[in-house]
Amino acid sequence: MRLIYLILTLTLNVSCVEKESTEEETSMPELVVASKTETLKFTSGIRAIFQDSKGNYWFGSQNEGVSFYDGKSFKYFTTNDGLSNNQIRSIQEDTNGRIWFGTARGVSVYDKKSGVTNYLTKTSEPKYDWNETNGDLWFYAGEEDGISRSDGMDVNYLIFPKPKNKSPASTYGVTDISKAKDGKVWIATYSALFSYDGNKIDIFENEKLNLEENKVLHIRSVLADSKGRIWIGNNGIGVLLKEGETTINFSEKKNLIHPKSTRNGNKSEPGTLEHVFAIEEDLEGNVWFGDRDTGAWKYDGKTLTNYSIGDKTSSPMTWTIYRDNKNNMLFGMADGNIYRFNGKVFEKLF
Template identity: 40%
Template sequence: MKVILGNQNIFILCWTFLLAITISCGSQSQSNKENREVQTKTDSKLLKYTTGIRSFLEDSKGNIWFGSDKEGVCLLYNGKFQYFTTENGLSNNQVRNIYEDKNGIIWFECGRGLSIYDGQKMSIYKERNYDSTTKWKLGDKDIWLKGDELDGYNQLEKNPGVYQYDGRKLSYRTFPVTPKSEDERRFHYAISTPFLKSKNGTIWFGAYKALIGYNGSDFKIITDETLGLDGKNSSLHIRGIFEDSKGNLWIGNNSGSNPLGGIGVLKYDGKEYLQFTKHYKLRKEDTKANSLDRVFSIGEDTLGNIWFGTIHSGAWRYDGNTVKNYTKKDGLVSNHIWTIYKSKQGAL
């Protein structure tokens, strides 16, 4: 299954320099019709998803995977798209994250459950181990995946946590937290981002209301209280985490229910936290134009510029001194940038 990377990357990356969500305006019946079509056809010209791209992976074989919000996952191979849904072995048609393990197996973290692709077929992964939930450990090439539910945890998981796959076994690990209410049990510690392995070896997990780090011996848990946020007008709602080439940790937040907008971007240098959006006066309450208050994705280009993808204000570029906004007027397909991914050739 060898492919020519250059042709595929040129095909994908020419129509936009960032991977943007496209929101469907069609009816539910039209959406169902489109789903039936993509399950049975391949197409070499256009990715047919209309509900948005939530995840992206260029695997070790040069294949490119697109995970959608509601329509399953798509494989780009030899210039053609091949579509997979629950009818073809996915546990759920929402594909939040895609990983490749040390054995070359592709993992799909779905809205509910997990699926794998072994190079030949897609299948639901059902094996779980719950015998060592508090025995945390780190492996160089382990992958980490959210719990099996859309949010919260089930009766087997019992507490907030994540699954760890070490190449042989999928084991559930619980966070050292004690939810105090039903809202905290369901939402606060539910994983909302891909896991992040920092340069110093710490594994970071973004949850809606907490950022949790584990370095092999100790946990660091960042919450509203840690940051001095009031939890109402300013609060964490984490949708993206990223470590840049200088070792800074960036945290993107979306607080759509707050009429004043969200807190946007936080920057953590290992010692101090900077409310980046507030510092640059880019909150909704600060500007009548586009704001940097509802952030879904963060990335870095080959020049060291930091990019932010928002839910309604397109993409923003930070060059170390100034912040510049790009929208549909500048050539983006949409002003909702759900995912930013850097290819092996260095293109965003």
């Protein structure tokens, strides 16, 4: 039953087309947000937002590839231009200014001189000892066994050390990654949370996260905040908060789980925080949650404030929350729109 639940709640929309790059790219000017001349044409949902070191924005969609925005116009990249897949799950930049895309089927790296180069996330030579590899770039690598890591040159497929009591229905596709200020990497997968400090891998599953037997992990987001707290967003059981060795169900403590909630992915009632697909921290230390059904939530350490985003009749799902280079909080939505919080309300940016 759990496997059926996972299949029903995942909407991958994966394209299987893989082509070599033929894209030739010209130089890219600095971003000037005020001078945009057209709107973003994605409709399938914004899964990733990234602002590079030159100020340009990159937007990753659910199934329409990547859009690049230089402050004047949008440019689009798909499998026709060399991407591994049109579902973009993460966007990063290496020390040489190259842009890396974690897709649903492989990793693509874009260089303005050489175009797009693709790497398979799964290889015939996986690494079981993570310490044999290097790099600060981490990527989704399928639903079963591991994660991809790159130093900007080589891409290695690393195998997760699974919990000893894992269920046959457990799946370990990477859903989110957060890097703590102490250098530790926190990796969210559907069935467990992993941390890696450059030497040791720790596993956090039901028992370590202090969950009751009837509570099922389905992790969709993680944040290591500036105070050293670990926030874990689930699709069904809400937000878990890990502080040191103690973990609580934050949503339950704040009475944000509906009394009749099935906790298994069904649609939530207004005023609840049960399906958290995105978590981010703003410059003031407020923690933001993006709920699938109930909009955005801001926690200032004492008070939780719930905001509606976009058309209240449709209540679009928040796929991702991103803090840009100027500390703007951007919210990527399932309807293909991007909103910015101006301190009081949400305004549509793209």
